[in-house]
Amino acid sequence: MIKLLLVLFLVTSIYASDSKKASGIFNLIVKEITKKENSSVYLHKGIESIEKYPGNLKIVTECKDADIIILSTTRDIPKECNKKLLFGSRYSHLKNPNVIGAFFWQKGRPNILFYQKRLNTHHIKLDSSFNRYIEE
Amino acid sequence: MKALLLILICISFSYSEGIDSLLTDYEKESELSNKTKDESAGNLIVYTRDDLERMQVETLKDILKSFRFFPYAENRTSHPDILSQDPLSYASKSVRIYLNETELITSITGSGFFLFGDMEMDFIDHVEIYEGFPSFDFGVEPATTVIRLYSKTAEHDEGGRVKVTIDNKGANKQNVYYADKTDDISYFMYANHTGKKQDTYEHHGETLGRDKETNRFYGSLSTQNHNVELHAMKQNGDALLGSFILSTPKNSNFDMSYLNLSTNSKFLNDSLTLNLSYNYADTTYNYDYNTSNPENYPFISSLDYIFTEESFTSSLKKEWELDSHTITVGAQYRYKDFDSGSAKDYNEAIYSAFIEDLIALNNKNVLTLSVMKQLYKRSNNYKDEDALQLRLGYIYSDKEWVSKTFLSSQEFIPGPYLVLDTSSELKPETYKSIIQETSYQTEKTISKIILAYGLYENMPIMVPINPVQLEPQSSSREVKSLNAALEFTLHFNTKDKLELQANYFNLESPYNGEEIIHYNYLLRMLNTISKFDIYNELVINDGFTNLDTGYNYSLGVKYEVNKDFHINLKGDNIFDSGLEWDYKTPTMTNPQDTLVIPVIEQRFMLGMEYLF
Numbered sequence: 001m002i003k004l005l006l007v008l009f010l011v012t013s014i015y016a017s018d019s020k021k022a023s024g025i026f027n028l029i030v031k032e033i034t035k036k037e038n039s040s041v042y043l044h045k046g047i048e049s050i051e052k053y054p055g056n057l058k059i060v061t062e063c064k065d066a067d068i069i070i071l072s073t074t075r076d077i078p079k080e081c082n083k084k085l086l087f088g089s090r091y092s093h094l095k096n097p098n099v100i101g102a103f104f105w106q107k108g109r110p111n112i113l114f115y116q117k118r119l120n121t122h123h124i125k126l127d128s129s130f131n132r133y134i135e136e
Numbered sequence: 137m138k139a140l141l142l143i144l145i146c147i148s149f150s151y152s153e154g155i156d157s158l159l160t161d162y163e164k165e166s167e168l169s170n171k172t173k174d175e176s177a178g179n180l181i182v183y184t185r186d187d188l189e190r191m192q193v194e195t196l197k198d199i200l201k202s203f204r205f206f207p208y209a210e211n212r213t214s215h216p217d218i219l220s221q222d223p224l225s226y227a228s229k230s231v232r233i234y235l236n237e238t239e240l241i242t243s244i245t246g247s248g249f250f251l252f253g254d255m256e257m258d259f260i261d262h263v264e265i266y267e268g269f270p271s272f273d274f275g276v277e278p279a280t281t282v283i284r285l286y287s288k289t290a291e292h293d294e295g296g297r298v299k300v301t302i303d304n305k306g307a308n309k310q311n312v313y314y315a316d317k318t319d320d321i322s323y324f325m326y327a328n329h330t331g332k333k334q335d336t337y338e339h340h341g342e343t344l345g346r347d348k349e350t351n352r353f354y355g356s357l358s359t360q361n362h363n364v365e366l367h368a369m370k371q372n373g374d375a376l377l378g379s380f381i382l383s384t385p386k387n388s389n390f391d392m393s394y395l396n397l398s399t400n401s402k403f404l405n406d407s408l409t410l411n412l413s414y415n416y417a418d419t420t421y422n423y424d425y426n427t428s429n430p431e432n433y434p435f436i437s438s439l440d441y442i443f444t445e446e447s448f449t450s451s452l453k454k455e456w457e458l459d460s461h462t463i464t465v466g467a468q469y470r471y472k473d474f475d476s477g478s479a480k481d482y483n484e485a486i487y488s489a490f491i492e493d494l495i496a497l498n499n500k501n502v503l504t505l506s507v508m509k510q511l512y513k514r515s516n517n518y519k520d521e522d523a524l525q526l527r528l529g530y531i532y533s534d535k536e537w538v539s540k541t542f543l544s545s546q547e548f549i550p551g552p553y554l555v556l557d558t559s560s561e562l563k564p565e566t567y568k569s570i571i572q573e574t575s576y577q578t579e580k581t582i583s584k585i586i587l588a589y590g591l592y593e594n595m596p597i598m599v600p601i602n603p604v605q606l607e608p609q610s611s612s613r614e615v616k617s618l619n620a621a622l623e624f625t626l627h628f629n630t631k632d633k634l635e636l637q638a639n640y641f642n643l644e645s646p647y648n649g650e651e652i653i654h655y656n657y658l659l660r661m662l663n664t665i666s667k668f669d670i671y672n673e674l675v676i677n678d679g680f681t682n683l684d685t686g687y688n689y690s691l692g693v694k695y696e697v698n699k700d701f702h703i704n705l706k707g708d709n710i711f712d713s714g715l716e717w718d719y720k721t722p723t724m725t726n727p728q729d730t731l732v733i734p735v736i737e738q739r740f741m742l743g744m745e746y747l748f
Contacts, residue, residue, distance in 0.1 A: 018170070021162040028155060073319045090317075091294060107295040107700065107747040108185070108288070110159050110166070129155050 022049035025103060026070065027056055029112065032126050033085060033100070034067045042066035044081065045073050047089060071099070085122060100124065101133075164630060169262040172286055176494060176504055176531055178270030179204075179540065179573050179586060183263040190662050190669040192692040192706045194301065194309070194741070196263070196283070197254045201688065201714075201736055202658045202675045204267060204586070205619050205641045206281075208253075209735055212719045213390065213421070214346035214376040216253025218281075223381045223598055223606065223720045226250055229551045230280040236287055236356075238365060238398040238413045239275050243445035243472035243484075246277065246551040251369070251394060251417075258299055258311045259326040259354055261288045268571040268588060269527065269544040272490040272508040276449060276468040278525045278546045280567070287354065290315035290322035301704070301743035307333040309743075326354045332373070339721065339731050340384040340431035348373030361403065367396040377719055377731065378423040380439055382604055383432035384721060385423045392419040404454075411451040418444045431723045433604060445474035462494040473515075474552070482552050485513040490525075504529035512549050523547035523564055540573045550608075554596055558607040563594040565610075580628070586621040586639075595646035611646035618642045631664035654679035669694040671706075677715040686715030688736060704743035712738040 026049065030039045040058045043050060047070050050057060060066050063081040071077070071088050074096045088094060088102030094113065100122060101114035112133040119126065119134070126134065167184045174180075183191075183199055193199055200208040200218060211217035211226055219227040229246040232239060233253070240248030257263075266274070266282040274282050296314035311328035330350040337344045349372050356365045372391040377384065398413035421441040427434050453466040466489065473483030490508035497503060506527040513520050525546040532539040550562040569590035576583045594610040601607050621639035628634070637658040645652055657676040664670070671692035678685040692706035718730040 018162060018166040021158065021165050025155070025158050025162060028158065075319055092318075105292045105294060107297070108293050109699075110163050112155070112159070133155070 017053075019049040020053045022103075023053040023055055023057075025110075025112075026050055029087065029101070029103060030057060030068055030070075032130060033087070033124055036067060039067040040065055042069045042081065042084075044069055044071045044077055045075075047072055074099070085124075160630075166292070167262065168286060168289070168292070169264065172262075172284070173264050174271070174273075175538075175540075176271070176502065176529065177273065178266035178282070178542070179268040179571060181265040181267070183265075185261050187662070188257060188260065188262065190664070190694065191671045191673070192694060192704050192741075192743070193257045194706075195254045195256050196252070196285075197736065198257070198708075199263060200253070202637070202656070202660070202673070203265070204621050204637070204639050205656070207656060207675070207677050207715055207735070209717055210254075210346075210376075212377040212381075213379060213388075214348075214374065215250050218249065218253065220717070222718070224596060224608065225379055225557075226551075226553060227596075228253070230278065230548055231283065232275055232277070232279040232281070233283045233285070234274070235285050235354075235367065235396075236363075236365065237400040237409075237411050238367075238396060239449065240367075240396065241415055241447055241449075241472075242394075242417055243415070243447045243474045244443060244551070244553045246553075249283070251371075251392070255285075256309065256311070256328055256330055256350070256352070257285075258309075258328060259287050259313055259324075261286045261292075268542055269546055269567070269569055271492065271504075272506045272525060272527065273453070273464055273466070273492055276451065276470045276486055276488045277510065278508065278523070278548055287326075287356065288313065288315065288324060289356075290317040290324055290358070293324070295748060297745055297747045299743060299745040301741055303333075303739045303741040305333040305335070305737075305739055307331055307739070321357065321359055323357045324355065326352075328352045334737055337731065337733050340723070341429055342384045342386045342426065344376050344384070344388070344731070345374035346376045361401060361406075363400045365396070365398045365400075367394075367398075369394040375421060375423070377721065378439070379421070379441075380423060380425075380433075380436065381606065381720060382722065383425040383436060384429070386426045386429075387424040388422070390419060390421045392417060407455045409451075409453045411449070413447075413449045415447045415449075416445070418442070431725075442477045443474055444476075445472070447472035460496040462496075464490075464492045464494075466490050472552075476556075481516070482518070482556060483515040484552065487511045487513075500532055500534055502529075502531040502533075504531070510549070514555075518555060519561070521549045521564060523549050536577055538573075538575045538577070540571075542569075542571045544569050550596065550610075554608045558609065559601075560607065560609045562596065562608065563610040565595055566593045567591075580626060582623075582625045584621070584623040586619075586623075588617070588619040590617040590619075591615075592617065592646070597646050613644070613646055613649055615644035615646050615649065617644070631662075633662050635660040652681065667696040669696075675714070680715065682718055682730070683716050683732070686713065686735075687711065688714030700747040702745050704741070704745070706741045706743075707739070708741070709734065709736050709738045710740075714738075 038056050040060045042060050042063045063078055068085040069081045074093050086099045088099045090104045091106050093099050093102050100118045103112050114134045116134050116136050169182050169184050197208045206218050209220040211220055217226055217228050221227040226245050228249045231249040233248045240252050264284040270282045293315045298312045301309040309330045313326040315324040332348040334346050352369045354367045370393050375388040375390045378388040395416045401410045423439045425432055427437050449470045451468040455464045468488040470486040475481045488510045492506040495503040508525040510523045527544040530541045546567045548565040571588040573586045593614050596608045597611045598606040599609045619641050623637045626634045639656050641654050643652045655678045659674045661672040673690045675688040688709045690708050695703045715735050716732050717735050718732045721729050721731050723729055
């Protein structure tokens with residue numbers, strides 16, 4: 001089936017890769033947070049889009065080597081990860097006060113949300129294009 | 137090609153794009169229809185979530201009114217029947233309707249289109265319509281058209297929405313949904329009430345109506361590989377002319393309850409699927425007749441029908457990918473029965489198996505071969521039947537051109553509602569067809585031409601067996617159909633598009649061989665200007681026997697107050713000149729008498745929706 005879809009809609013599928021787009025957004029967010037072109041990320045329990053299309057992100061296998069941790073769940077986060085920057089992939093991840101922001105689907109649309117207080121704690125200043133995604 | 141891929145990947149990761157536009161692009165490319173649609177399964181029409189929202193699609197008939205070749209129609213009891221052949225009680229048994237992986241059926245009609253063809257769309261994410269004898273992969277029994285409705289999911293719709301709509305005729309609709317997920321489980325819940333009000337019509341001194349009251353609940357609970365769904369509906373309303381052809385009712389109404397419980401499980405990396413589904417429905421019809429009305433048959437003062445029906449379906453499918461072959465094998469079982477409170481109680485077991493092979497000949501050419509066989513075991517001395525379906529498809533595609541050719545030969549076993557209503561032996565309908573679809577795509581346009589030729593045998597017709605009674609019989613005529621469609625879509629940009637469609641329908645009548653010819657045209661514009669989504673649509677239906685040309689113009693404006701609050705305004709059939717339909721109402725003095733009423737009435741709606 002994969003082959004067939006590839007045959008049928010090659011051009012469309014190139015553009016239609018939502019995973020690639022999702023990873024592009026994660027790339028942009030991580031770059032804004034870490035201010036690094038090539039950040040090291042630890043993916044807690046995996047993030048499929050970044051694993052498929054890492055872009056400029058370097059995926060590491062241990063928290064201690066990472067600039068930022070991207071979560072697919074807030075369960076069983078290794079202790080050493082809590083010392084790092086945590087970023088969520090669901091709205092509910094923001095319930096964890098250590099999570100500085102999240103990129104998630106809600107109400108039928110993709111959203112990005114940061115809390116200013118948590119950004120301040122980590123001395124993070126985002127570009128003004130992110131202002132509409134920051135709440136007090 | 138590698139260079140092109142590299143360029144596109146670079147573009148995707150280019151940080152020159154703002155975060156806002158990245159999110160907009162991502163939302164568009166994450167349309168769930170991109171993941172569910174199967175272009176090889178038939179001649180496909182997709183209404184994405186964006187289409188449904190910007191067109192303000194309230195019910196399924198809002199999109200079926202411009203359906204290719206067959207505009208939306210209802211039978212004489214005001215139930216959806218898109219292939220309507222009045223006075224046949226129901227002609228759309230080959231139009232099959234699915235909600236996610238579950239086929240919605242009624243045991244009597246054999247197809248759920250009867251109950252769900254005008255269902256509200258407020259919990260539906262997107263719609264896929266497969267025309268032209270689609271893939272056997274879809275279901276137990278054969279189909280000429282498959283309508284797949286996909287509900288919203290917690291994956292994209294975490295949170296909730298309330299929506300309220302009213303119209304100028306006093307109709308109202310209120311619904312709410314809520315979705316949430318945890319790490320292991322997600323759920324979606326939806327409840328709706330619709331009070332549909334329509335005009336009444338004076339005919340033979342009686343007042344006929346087709347108002348409906350509908351309450352629906354839908355809920356799904358999903359884990360990564362398993363899904364359970366519960367769908368319940370209660371509906372009552374007016375049944376327009378009723379099923380008795382010789383009298384016009386002074387009162388006609390129906391009341392029905394429907395329940396579906398289904399599960400869908402995936403194993404072995406999604407290559408093995410098991411679907412189980414249970415349906416229950418009970419329906420009552422009541423018709424009262426004024427026997428002193430000179431236009432009525434004088435000896436029947438009322439008719440009452442009570443049906444209780446159940447069905448159970450299990451379906452097991454396995455897919456293998458072997459080199460260039462994708463082979464799917466399915467074994468399916470369906471049991472259905474109904475009790476009409478008379479000697480006509482009936483049950484039927486259907487054993488069905490299919491095999492389908494998709495062969496990628498090279499990177500541009502695909503062949504698909506399918507065989508499906510059913511065995512029908514029927515109760516009460518009704519004859520057991522078996523049916524065979526064959527399908528051969530060839531698909532060519534490159535960057536600009538896609539060509540699909542489908543040849544099929546199918547047998548359709550007469551539905552219980554026909555078998556139980558006749559003393560004649562009904563033969564299986566046989567359909568042989570060839571359909572060619574060619575499309576050409578550029579960056580901003582899609583042009584499509586479709587040609588279809590079919591040969592049909594043993595189509596059911598209503599034949600008088602005495603002065604006051606008709607019964608279904610198999611037509612002895614082999615009839616031909618020839619259909620053609622031209623379609624053009626222009627995307628001005630991501631939010632503005634123009635669709636132009638024209639199609640020609642030609643079918644010989646199974647009654648007398650006369651050609652039934654009609655033409656349908658569609659002009660649709662979708663635009664987004666600032667915070668306004670504007671929808672313009674003109675549907676023209678021309679050439680329908682004894683009916684004036686229908687001009688159905690609709691206009692909708694959706695205003696985004698903020699991301700979570702929208703106000704909708706829409707006019708349907710604004711000039712009250714849309715397609716009408718005629719129903720036979722013969723009397724002793726005028727055997728050719730008909731009732732002619734609009735399929736879709738003029739109405740103006742105001743709606744509000746709030747996301748939370």
